[in-house]
Amino acid sequence: MKQDNFDELLRRSGLKNTKTRSAILEILEKSEQPVTAEQVFLELKNKQISANLSTVYRTLETLAEKMLAKKLNISGDSRAMFEYNRLVHRHYLVCLECKKIIPIDFCPIKNYEKTLEEKTKFKIAGHKLDVYGYCPDCQNKIQE
Amino acid sequence: MKQDNFDELLRRSGLKNTKTRSAILEILEKSEQPVTAEQVFLELKNKQISANLSTVYRTLETLAEKMLAKKLNISGDSRAMFEYNRLVHRHYLVCLECKKIIPIDFCPIKNYEKTLEEKTKFKIAGHKLDVYGYCPDCQNKIQE
DNA sequence: TTTTAATTGCGAGTTTTTATCATTATAAAG
């Protein structure tokens, strides 16, 4: 079973496998959307795993440093969000009205990075793209 | 002269033309890069225009609401940044090392939005794209 | 086991941003 396959993942990053840590990784991995530190904290509580909020912050930061998670800032929310660092990266479509976040699988700018690298002499490490708009539900609700 | 041509701009948005407000708009307009509230606050001080920090926050927020400015979150800095809302939108290339921010004029995903609109039935309002990497200077400095 | 070093909890401290409310300034009306 892949129950606790975070053990190896943590180990490879030189991190100890603690209950909180693997629980947080699991929460990230199971979540379809980026989550805030507070959401992780509450989710842990749900699972009867007590953890201090500052530990959650620290852990998320550590996971991001070790590239096991990604830290992002989605516009409209001042808080940092975190997502599991999947091999295939994702972009999100965010509804400006209801704040719903929907993953987009296709990345429209992968090719563009090379062009940009040549043009600017930067070594491109990655990019961040989010698209904003109004979801079908909210389009109907608004119609003013 | 276009010295105080922010007057009309503010007026059209139903905002009073105050000294602080037009000074802030001018700072945004003249800046090649997005700026934080604090930077605006300090820049005002430089110009001998006293303004309270909370006024700066409030003003930036108002300008963003009225679409005279755009509010953004560039990764790596937890603070909100603001830029003048130019007709042609811009993307930025950010150096992960020295935090330098360079505008990119070309937008590689304009076309993609239409496709996405059809596919998701969202009404797309805009997008946010930043590219991250290492600038030529920092590439040399690092070489470890 | 025992030891060593990483991790956590807790409390306090920062930083960034927002709210309240009395005062002041803008611009509309007279």
Add this chain to the structure above:
DNA sequence: CTTTATAATGATAAAAACTCGCAATTAAAA
């Protein structure tokens, strides 16, 4: 050019989102 209504500002406090220091705990190496 005043007066007046309303919008904007300053000052202060407070909320929200993190971050830090240090003692206690725990994981894993010896």
